[in-house]
Amino acid sequence: MYTQSLNGTPTDSDLSQDDREALVRFQARIDRDEKIEPNDWMPAAYRKTLVRQISQHAHSEVIGMQPEGAWLSRAPTLKRKGVLMAKIQDEAGHGLYLYSAAETLGVARSDLVDQLLSGKAKYSSIFNYPTLNWADLGAVGWLVDGAAIMNQIPLCRCSYGPYARAMIRVCKEESFHQRQGYELISDMANGTPEQHQMAQDALDRWWWPALMMFGPSDKDSAHSSKSMQWKIKRFTNDELRQKFIDATVPQGDRIGLKLPDPDLKWNASEGHYDYGEIDWEEFKRVLNGDGPCNVERMEIRTAAHENGAWVREAAAAHAEK
Numbered sequence: 590m591y592t593q594s595l596n597g598t599p600t601d602s603d604l605s606q607d608d609r610e611a612l613v614r615f616q617a618r619i620d621r622d623e624k625i626e627p628n629d630w631m632p633a634a635y636r637k638t639l640v641r642q643i644s645q646h647a648h649s650e651v652i653g654m655q656p657e658g659a660w661l662s663r664a665p666t667l668k669r670k671g672v673l674m675a676k677i678q679d680e681a682g683h684g685l686y687l688y689s690a691a692e693t694l695g696v697a698r699s700d701l702v703d704q705l706l707s708g709k710a711k712y713s714s715i716f717n718y719p720t721l722n723w724a725d726l727g728a729v730g731w732l733v734d735g736a737a738i739m740n741q742i743p744l745c746r747c748s749y750g751p752y753a754r755a756m757i758r759v760c761k762e763e764s765f766h767q768r769q770g771y772e773l774i775s776d777m778a779n780g781t782p783e784q785h786q787m788a789q790d791a792l793d794r795w796w797w798p799a800l801m802m803f804g805p806s807d808k809d810s811a812h813s814s815k816s817m818q819w820k821i822k823r824f825t826n827d828e829l830r831q832k833f834i835d836a837t838v839p840q841g842d843r844i845g846l847k848l849p850d851p852d853l854k855w856n857a858s859e860g861h862y863d864y865g866e867i868d869w870e871e872f873k874r875v876l877n878g879d880g881p882c883n884v885e886r887m888e889i890r891t892a893a894h895e896n897g898a899w900v901r902e903a904a905a906a907h908a909e910k
C-alpha cells in the first residue's frame with residue numbers, strides 16, 4: 590500500500606485518486622510550514638528520504654567519535670582532555686537522539702545499525718580522513734563542526750517535527766564544538782613557528798574534505814530537489830557550501846592561516862568568495878569505501894558492536910523481567 594509503506598517509490602500512475610488527494614493535502618501542509626508528526630499521513634518516499642538522511646546522520650555522529658577518540662590519551666593538558674571528552678560524549682548523544690528520531694518513522698534501530706555494519710548505509714565522508722597530529726583536532730572543531738553547524742541550523746526548521754526538534758540541541762552543542770576547535774587552532778597558529786606550521790598543515794589537509802561534507806554539487810545531487818520541495822532541506826548543497834566558505838575565510842585571516850585554494854578570491858559583484866574546483870573523484874572514491882580510513886573505521890565500529898553484544902542481551906533480559 591502506498592500511503593504508509595516504508596519501501597519503494599511509486600510512480601504517479603501507481604497512485605489512486607485518494608492517494609493523489611492525500612499528496613496534495615500533504616504538500617499544502619508543508620507549504621504552510623506546518624510540522625509533520627510521526628502519526629500523520631506522509632508519502633512513502635518522504636518517509637524513506639527521512640529514514641535515509643536521519644540514519645546516515647546518526648551513523649556519522651557515531652563514527653565521528655573515532656578520529657577524536659584517538660587523541661584522548663594524548664591531549665596536551667587536563668583542560669584540553671576534559672573538553673575533548675565532553676565533545677566526544679556529545680557526539681554519542683547526538684547519535685542517540687538521531688536514531689530515536691529515525692525510529693519514530695517505524696524502523697528499528699538494530700536494522701539501521703545493521704545497514705551501517707553491512708556497508709549498505711553511508712556516513713559522512715569526512716570521517717574517513719585521519720587525525721595525524723594535535724592541530725588536526727583544532728581543524729576538525731573549526732572546519733568539520735563549522736560545516737556541520739552550517740548544514741544543521743536549517744535542519745532545525747525541517748518539516749519533520751522529531752528531526753527538527755532533535756537538531757535544536759545538537760546545534761547548540763555543535764556551536765560549542767566549533768568554538769573550542771577555533772580556539773585550539775588559534776592558539777597553535779599564534780604559538781611557536783613550528784606550532785603555526787602544524788596548524789597550517791592541518792588546515793591544508795582538512796579544507797577540501799570539509800567542503801565535500803556538503804555533498805555533491807547541485808547538478809549531481811540526486812535527492813536535493815525533492816528534499817527542498819518537502820522542506821527537509823532548506824538550502825541546496827552548493828548554497829550551504831558557499832555560506833560556509835564566506836564565513837570561514839575571514840576566520841582564517843584573523844589567525845594568520847591561509848586557505849589552500851589559489852582560486853579563492855572575493856567576488857564583489859556577487860558578494861561572495863569564488864573558489865576552486867573540488868576534487869569530485871576523490872569524493873567518489875571515499876564514498877565507495879576507498880578513503881584513507883574507511884576500512885579502519887568500520888573495523889573499529891564492528892568490533893565495538895560485537896563487544897557490546899552482552900550489554901544489549903543483559904538490557905533485553907532486564908526489560909523482560
Ligand code: BYC
Binds near residue numbers: 645646810816876
Ligand atoms: N558523505 O543527493 P545528495 C557531524 C551521499 S555529522 C557521505 O546530495 P542529500 C559531526 C548522500 O547520502 C555530519 N555521503 O543527498 C559528527 C546520497 O547517498 P544515498 C553528517 C554523502 O541527502 C561528529 C548521495 O551522496 N551530517 O557533523 O540530499 C563529530 C547523493 O547526495 C555525502 C549530516 O548527515 C557526504 N559528505 O544531501 C563532528 C547532515 N554527501 O543516500 C561533526 C544531514 C552526500 O542516496 N544530512 N552523500 O546512498 C544532510 O544534510 C544531507 O544528507 C547531505 C546530502 C547534505 C549530507
